[in-house]
Amino acid sequence: MAEEAAVRAQGEVVRRLKQDKADPDEIAKEVAKLLEMKAQLGADEGKHKFVLKTPKGTRDYSPKQMAIRERVFNAIITCFKRHGAEVIDTPVFELKETLTGKYGEDSKLIYDLKDQGGELLSLRYDLTVPFARYLAMNKIANIKRYHIAKVYRRDNPAMTRGRYREFYQCVNDRRILDGMFAVCGVPDSKFRTICSSVDKLDKMPWEEVRSEMVGEKGLSPEAADRIGEYVQLHGGLDLIERLLQDAKLSQNKLAKEGLGDMKLLFEYLTLFGITGKISFDLSLARGLDYYTGVIFEAVLLQQENDHVEEPVSVGSVAGGGRYDGLVGMFDPKGRKVPCVGVSIGIERIFSILEQRVEASEEKIRTTETQVLVASAQKKLLEERLKLISELWDAGIKAEVLYKKNPKLLNQLQYCEDTGIPLVAIVGEQELKDGVVKLRVVATREEVNVRRENLVEEIRMRTRRP
């Protein structure tokens, strides 16, 4: 039961591949067109007619984007570590059969590898199924782990842009949904497909979802209308109490179990002081088949709609739930290992943060270099290399321009451009005096430091507050 369920809690951190708005496809197509025209004009021998791009749905990360991505990762990893989670890793591909029969309708989105005479392989579609395989293979029944890795889906995700006011979490339970379906008159065989329809309520109005249920999926209009009444409900402990009194739901074993655990969950949330951020929402369904109990999602609310009474949801940034049957599908004896986990859509969070950084015009450093070793006169390349070698040996992060005789101005400009805070300048006089001129880029302050004290001086001046 739920009070002991979290023992096998997992944290799944998934980096989904999303397409950037500045579509590299489009740019690449333009380039390809121009190249073709050029080739036809005979100006080129057609050597480079290929399209220069990354595969559809994927992107590169520049140093600046990586610096922002690191921030997101660090925030997430810090949180997992604060709660005592361990980290594991699994291969990027799995045996095809490992993924078979785990994702329902989504299975068509799996990337398969070509049959090159060995095993049949597929790229991992999520981190949950490989994790379940790992647990079964290593007979682990008790672990709290996180896993940060890329997953691969053959879809064309729309890029969400916009400014978001707040995160919002909603929870539900598959057993409450299934109980609700039962008391509304949905035949058992239609539970999962009707559940898929309910899952669309965050993107479609009820009327469309209803007509899908009745039209495409052959549900009776009466059953659909009864579902319609339930799925508009959301609230907290009060709603749970009300449903526990509901004449029909309270008679259903599954719904009663689900509501009992939901009540316990809200008692814990009260202890943690976070009930205000969480809504028990009967329309939450989650797409994947493998969930068996509590399910949840973190949703972003749009900032532009602050004046509107009910802020508009612009999409989920995290989601998960309890899946007690998945490990058993891999275990030779079918032994069950109850699991609960959450996936965080790093890409969406990253793109929001990226936008914010752009808007703020904050200067992002892409290196951590503490000092540039520079020279004021010519012919001091060897002296610069000697000095930087000393600094590197002492663990100082240092750079030097790869020119024989760089101008001092260019060396200072490089520091301005890259955010290097200090310059260590060697010149004839300094060498004679056994000192190095240390310049603070921001203030232009210059001070002569004895060479043997330089490392300590740099450390002191670049210590983080």
Added chain:
Amino acid sequence: MAEEAAVRAQGEVVRRLKQDKADPDEIAKEVAKLLEMKAQLGADEGKHKFVLKTPKGTRDYSPKQMAIRERVFNAIITCFKRHGAEVIDTPVFELKETLTGKYGEDSKLIYDLKDQGGELLSLRYDLTVPFARYLAMNKIANIKRYHIAKVYRRDNPAMTRGRYREFYQCVNDRRILDGMFAVCGVPDSKFRTICSSVDKLDKMPWEEVRSEMVGEKGLSPEAADRIGEYVQLHGGLDLIERLLQDAKLSQNKLAKEGLGDMKLLFEYLTLFGITGKISFDLSLARGLDYYTGVIFEAVLLQQENDHVEEPVSVGSVAGGGRYDGLVGMFDPKGRKVPCVGVSIGIERIFSILEQRVEASEEKIRTTETQVLVASAQKKLLEERLKLISELWDAGIKAEVLYKKNPKLLNQLQYCEDTGIPLVAIVGEQELKDGVVKLRVVATREEVNVRRENLVEEIRMRTRRP
């Protein structure tokens, strides 16, 4: 020329997939056999007849292995950062045509994705070609970057085990090799294939390599013997000077260029004080086609052979070189961008470190948890959750056992097992007095701390030296 070449230096860090010695294939095959037998006996319905394993040549990482891997990564990243490198990332697969024609004979080892109606894709084979594609696509001519990611090769790498005495670096230059081939009488058309043969000298004796050159590759015995004389040479500045005087080599334009740059490189190595670790070795050839200038490898020498005069090389852990033509293959105008880079074989280094840790019986922590919140009496679950919530909010890394009424002994044992240094114990009396009993696991010392001072006390006691 070499004095400015490093401007476009790249650092490539490649994690090669290696097969563990405790072959999961073998284990999985055994499991599969047993399952089949069971199914035939009718004891099982055959539901779980699939093989429970990771794909051939891949492996999972347990939390303990991840902790060791993190150490390796941190050492490498620290080094790249010390030298002012930026980080980038690229997708795990590329358009198939991006990889075509870049790897010579090794191309057959590329993993292709199945044609599922979209683009034709391949998993990246190294990080160099995607990097060159990135430079051409973004018109970057000047970057120093590192990249840590997995690459995929359809080979069956042997796992190197053993204890290693030291790292050893050797360098050569493709132009010196090509000049040497020319003066030895190798026809131009055979340069690359003879170069491949020379590359095998670290695994085969000269006699076998010679017979491959003469027998399979149709080289004249005289040319082979002349090569045989050169490739046994290794040394430092003295050897470079000697070859610059070599009657034949000094007449060859390529060899002369290569030797001139090699001399300059050794002058820099002298400034950095590391000539003792580096050998100019005429037998070093590197497998890949795309190198155009200096090439280098870091090699492990076996510890067991300390009594032998010349320690045996047991394999390369890093390698790279200069590739000035690769970016031009992607640029529509064929513009060249000189590059030099190194790949570090993390897996091999990791497996050495893993062995060392095992041998030393060092206890590896897989979490960073500072404190376990525990209770001495029953019915204190709520109080434990309240306290841990306070600690989490203050940024303390804390855990709690997910049991309603855990025994104190079990809670202390958990700390012993996982290396958690502190236990914060709540009990009826402590709650009444507004204190928490803080226990130091190692010394069993216990002290009552006022609740409002607990966070500071934990911080102080777990500060790293």
